Amino acid sequence: MDREKPKGSAGQSASILVVDDNPVNLQVLVGMLKDRGYKVRPVPGGKMALLAARRDPPDLILLDINMPEMNGYEVCEHLKADDRLKDIPVIFITGLTELPDKVKAFAVGGVDYITKPFQMEELHARVETHLTLRRMRGDLEEANSRLEQRMADRTADVHRRTVQLQALALEMTQVENRERRRMAQVLHDHIQQLLVAAKMRLESLDKVPYKGGSNFQKFYDILDESIEGCRSLAIELSPPILYTGGLVAALDWLARWMLEKYGLEVLVVVDAAADPGDIDIKAFLFQTTRELLFNTVKHAGVAQAQIRLRFGEDGLVELEIEDQGKGFVMENASGTPRLGTVSRSGEGFGLLSIRERLELLGGRMEVDAAPGRGTRISVFLPT
Ligand SMILES: Nc1ncnc2c1ncn2[C@@H]1O[C@H](COP(=O)(O)OP(=O)(O)OP(=O)(O)O)[C@@H](O)[C@H]1O
Numbered sequence: 369m370d371r372e373k374p375k376g377s378a379g380q381s382a383s384i385l386v387v388d389d390n391p392v393n394l395q396v397l398v399g400m401l402k403d404r405g406y407k408v409r410p411v412p413g414g415k416m417a418l419l420a421a422r423r424d425p426p427d428l429i430l431l432d433i434n435m436p437e438m439n440g441y442e443v444c445e446h447l448k449a450d451d452r453l454k455d456i457p458v459i460f461i462t463g464l465t466e467l468p469d470k471v472k473a474f475a476v477g478g479v480d481y482i483t484k485p486f487q488m489e490e491l492h493a494r495v496e497t498h499l500t501l502r503r504m505r506g507d508l509e510e511a512n513s514r515l516e517q518r519m520a521d522r523t524a525d526v527h528r529r530t531v532q533l534q535a536l537a538l539e540m541t542q543v544e545n546r547e548r549r550r551m552a553q554v555l556h557d558h559i560q561q562l563l564v565a566a567k568m569r570l571e572s573l574d575k576v577p578y579k580g581g582s583n584f585q586k587f588y589d590i591l592d593e594s595i596e597g598c599r600s601l602a603i604e605l606s607p608p609i610l611y612t613g614g615l616v617a618a619l620d621w622l623a624r625w626m627l628e629k630y631g632l633e634v635l636v637v638v639d640a641a642a643d644p645g646d647i648d649i650k651a652f653l654f655q656t657t658r659e660l661l662f663n664t665v666k667h668a669g670v671a672q673a674q675i676r677l678r679f680g681e682d683g684l685v686e687l688e689i690e691d692q693g694k695g696f697v698m699e700n701a702s703g704t705p706r707l708g709t710v711s712r713s714g715e716g717f718g719l720l721s722i723r724e725r726l727e728l729l730g731g732r733m734e735v736d737a738a739p740g741r742g743t744r745i746s747v748f749l750p751t
């Protein structure tokens with residue numbers, strides 16, 4: 369007969385171990401199964417069945433229950449206790465027809481139960497069903513492990529990218545800082561010096577009697593203003609004290625500067641030990657503080673604020689900027705405020721970019737604000 373051969377787990381003909389102590393039964397079963405195209409291995413007893421299964425695990429086992437020495441239930445229990453064999457489907461074949469016998473067959477791990485005398489068609493159908501189930505389970509496990517592998521690959525990929533992003537964020541912070549210093553230097557060393565030179569020339573001209581004093585004076589004032597503008601822009605961009613005196617001194621300077629320029633009184637409470645070593649981190653925390661104090665000036669409607677800098681748990685530097693002003697509304701229930709005005713390109717650092725930059729640097733920001741209750745923004749950063 370041109371019948372397609374039943375396939376086992378490895379894609380070849382399914383191999384079936386048939387276990388029966390009765391030689392006649394064994395012969396009949398083996399003959400019938402071979403006719404159907406299976407690879408059949410007959411064994412006449414329980415112990416031999418275990419040896420044969422361990423030597424070469426079959427795709428399915430047909431197991432007689434009543435056998436001397438070791439009965440089918442025991443054989444099945446041994447199979448189920450063996451990691452390599454426990455997934456092989458076991459179909460019991462027996463003359464026992466009592467319900468407790470059937471229940472026990474399932475209890476010890478059998479997948480099915482056929483009573484003698486059996487119909488070949490029924491036996492074949494059950495064998496096929498369990499072979500198919502086993503194959504499907506194998507396929508499913510394979511698909512599952514492929515999926516797990518893909519997920520592990522993705523996770524590793526995400527991790528790699530996160531590390532790259534963090535490195536990039538740090539680099540961005542360094543570049544921004546370097547650029548600020550460079551611009552401050554150009555302003556101070558070049559433009560400011562040129563303006564000073566022009567002013568000196570003008571002063572020397574002034575010694576010569578010259579008509580039109582008021583225009584002259586105006587020119588002189590413009591130069592003075594430009595010099596002052598350059599000086600203060602250079603300091604704003606990159607205050608030298610950050611480099612000479614560290615973060616704590618720079619925050620004190622910032623407080624004085626905020627008072628002078630904007631009338632904002634800033635109380636500075638700092639733990640000198642919390643000054644981070646890394647100059648780029650110092651500069652980042654300084655710019656963040658400045659940005660948050662600007663927010664107080666622009667939005668809070670009060671003339672006082674407080675800065676707190678300390679070493680917190682887990683070795684994180686904690687920076688807190690607080691005011692008792694208007695506060696603001698959290699945009700949604702999850703507590704995310706409407707952060708930043710990112711659409712106004714080129715403008716502002718904004719809360720959003722502070723938060724994003726912090727997260728990339730391995731830190732975080734917490735916003736505690738409500739209308740009428742003031743605003744407290746806490747920044748946590750590893751150093
Ligand atoms: N200290 C504060 N008091 C009251 N409202 C504040 C305070 N800080 C922030 N806000 C509110 O949160 C919003 C977002 O602040 P954010 O700093 O991100 O943007 P911005 O200050 O409006 O613009 P910019 O991009 O120039 O910083 C502000 O527009 C303001 O409504």
Ligand SMILES: [Mg+2]
Nearest residue numbers: 663716718719
């Ligand atoms: Mg702002």
